Amino acid sequence: MSHEAGWAHAPGALRGPAWLQPPADPNALVQHLWSQTAHKVDGELHVGGLALPELVADVNTPAYVLDEDDFRSRARAFRDAFAAYDVFYAGKAFLCTAVARWVQEEGLCLDVCSNGELTVALRAGFDPARIGYHGNNKTLMELRRAVAAGVGRIVVDSFDEIERLASITADGLSTRVMVRVTAGVEAHTHEYIATAHEDQKFGFSISNGQAFEAVRRVLATPGLELLGLHSHIGSQIFDSSGFEVAARRVLALQARVSDELGVALPEMDLGGGFGIAYTTQDDPSDPAQLATEMSKIVEHECRALGIPEPRLSIEPGRAIVGPAMCTVYTVGTVKDVQLDGGAVRTYVSVDGGMSDNIRTALYDADYSCTLASRDSAAPPVLSRVVGKHCEAGDIVVKDEFLPGDLRSGDLLAVPGTGAYCRSMASNYNHALRPPVVAVRDGVARVVVRRETEDDLLATDMGDQ
Numbered sequence: 001m002s003h004e005a006g007w008a009h010a011p012g013a014l015r016g017p018a019w020l021q022p023p024a025d026p027n028a029l030v031q032h033l034w035s036q037t038a039h040k041v042d043g044e045l046h047v048g049g050l051a052l053p054e055l056v057a058d059v060n061t062p063a064y065v066l067d068e069d070d071f072r073s074r075a076r077a078f079r080d081a082f083a084a085y086d087v088f089y090a091g092k093a094f095l096c097t098a099v100a101r102w103v104q105e106e107g108l109c110l111d112v113c114s115n116g117e118l119t120v121a122l123r124a125g126f127d128p129a130r131i132g133y134h135g136n137n138k139t140l141m142e143l144r145r146a147v148a149a150g151v152g153r154i155v156v157d158s159f160d161e162i163e164r165l166a167s168i169t170a171d172g173l174s175t176r177v178m179v180r181v182t183a184g185v186e187a188h189t190h191e192y193i194a195t196a197h198e199d200q201k202f203g204f205s206i207s208n209g210q211a212f213e214a215v216r217r218v219l220a221t222p223g224l225e226l227l228g229l230h231s232h233i234g235s236q237i238f239d240s241s242g243f244e245v246a247a248r249r250v251l252a253l254q255a256r257v258s259d260e261l262g263v264a265l266p267e268m269d270l271g272g273g274f275g276i277a278y279t280t281q282d283d284p285s286d287p288a289q290l291a292t293e294m295s296k297i298v299e300h301e302c303r304a305l306g307i308p309e310p311r312l313s314i315e316p317g318r319a320i321v322g323p324a325m326c327t328v329y330t331v332g333t334v335k336d337v338q339l340d341g342g343a344v345r346t347y348v349s350v351d352g353g354m355s356d357n358i359r360t361a362l363y364d365a366d367y368s369c370t371l372a373s374r375d376s377a378a379p380p381v382l383s384r385v386v387g388k389h390c391e392a393g394d395i396v397v398k399d400e401f402l403p404g405d406l407r408s409g410d411l412l413a414v415p416g417t418g419a420y421c422r423s424m425a426s427n428y429n430h431a432l433r434p435p436v437v438a439v440r441d442g443v444a445r446v447v448v449r450r451e452t453e454d455d456l457l458a459t460d461m462g463d464q
């Protein structure tokens with residue numbers, strides 16, 4: 001370890017994963033992991049023009065802090081880069097009425113995948129014609145409501161669903177649909193598998209002919225207008241090669257539909273899954289680069305197949321909201337644990353955990369964090385940030401170099417928690433789910449309030 005790279009590892013110290021090095025300046029932010037307005041002033045983290053120690057003095061911790069300008073600028077960057085496409089914000093990453101309004105104001109469409117998400121979108125006044133509806137098991141009731149609300153497209157996922165939609169539209173109603181196909185491509189982070197076996201619950205397989213059959217049945221159903229084919233290959237994807245293989249297979253099906261059924265499908269959706277930087281290991285593409293690569297792929301394939309280019313749509317969720325939010329916790333206890341072999345790991349316990357961020361436990365996800373309430377001159381030590389739940393897997397940040405003098409009452413902030421954290425939050429151990437506080441130009445607005453003990457007891461019917 002050279003001096004230029006920062007603090008040296010103490011002899012015998014725990015090293016953590018190879019990609020994680022002691023920081024050159026432990027008080028500095030790794031800027032690209034944070035939302036655009038985040039910076040430190042004398043060790044205090046500021047977001048949206050507000051000092052987080054002051055903010056949480058009002059709203060308490062844990063709290064999700066949502067940088068509104070950052071969210072809007074990422075949404076705009078996708079809309080501008082994919083100007084010839086429709087961009088659907090994937091609401092399952094994080095949705096509340098305020099965010100649905102921002103999405104609409106920035107000119108994006110919105111994906112929902114449940115009746116609850118549709119309810120939030122409609123309550124926000126989102127134009128139903130710009131809503132897409134997903135899900136592998138939409139009930140008759142949910143489909144009826146979506147059709148009645150006039151959603152812009154329903155992405156059909158099974159033969160059962162085609163029958164349900166046929167019955168709903170039998171008496172003169174109609175709806176626009178896409179057919180979700182599985183292209184046999186499974187992409188995740190830096191690798192993709194092009195011959196992934198299709199042993200999962202979503203979509204119709206292209207390779208076994210079910211996707212073609214689904215297209216045939218939809219075309220034969222009078223109330224259904226088929227917009228095109230839909231493919232979503234995975235999440236946290238960093239390069240376009242998986243999209244390329246998927247697009248080639250989906251467009252080959254499109255060509256077959258054109259040849260054998262005489263129908264030129266006007267649209268095509270390539271899904272979401274664009275990666276973000278959670279730690280210094282991750283190197284995401286920007287929307288402009290993605291747009292260039294994806295349109296090149298589609299243009300090239302369509303030319304090779306001799307078919308007209310469909311109008312494309314994409315569905316980023318994480319890449320818009322993920323970096324826009326951070327979670328602020330208060331440190332409770334700090335404990336040094338001796339490991340086999342003699343090394344010591346410092347466990348830093350915070351006042352939240354797997355109830356507000358399940359991704360570390362669920363996906364073995366990596367996060368980073370920083371001391372957000374003061375500067376420290378103490379040498380950094382490799383630490384593990386854990387929650388307060390009754391579960392050994394309740395880890396927030398597996399490995400991070402944090403100041404060796406971290407103590408009870410310090411604030412820690414974790415960047416990149418906008419996607420799949422509040423939306424997957426639970427009441428495990430009867431935790432109260434934290435608020436989401438939107439910050440912009442020095443003004444804080446609670447867009448989702450903290451739950452109360454009354455909320456916890458609201459569904460408890462007691463001893464009747």
Ligand SMILES: *Cc1c(COP(=O)(O)O)cnc(C)c1O
Pocket residue numbers: 090092093134232234235236271272273274315316317318319419
């Ligand atoms: C989850 C999902 C997305 C969004 O994925 P991100 O990784 O958040 O971009 C888009 N489309 C579909 C069909 C999805 O299921």
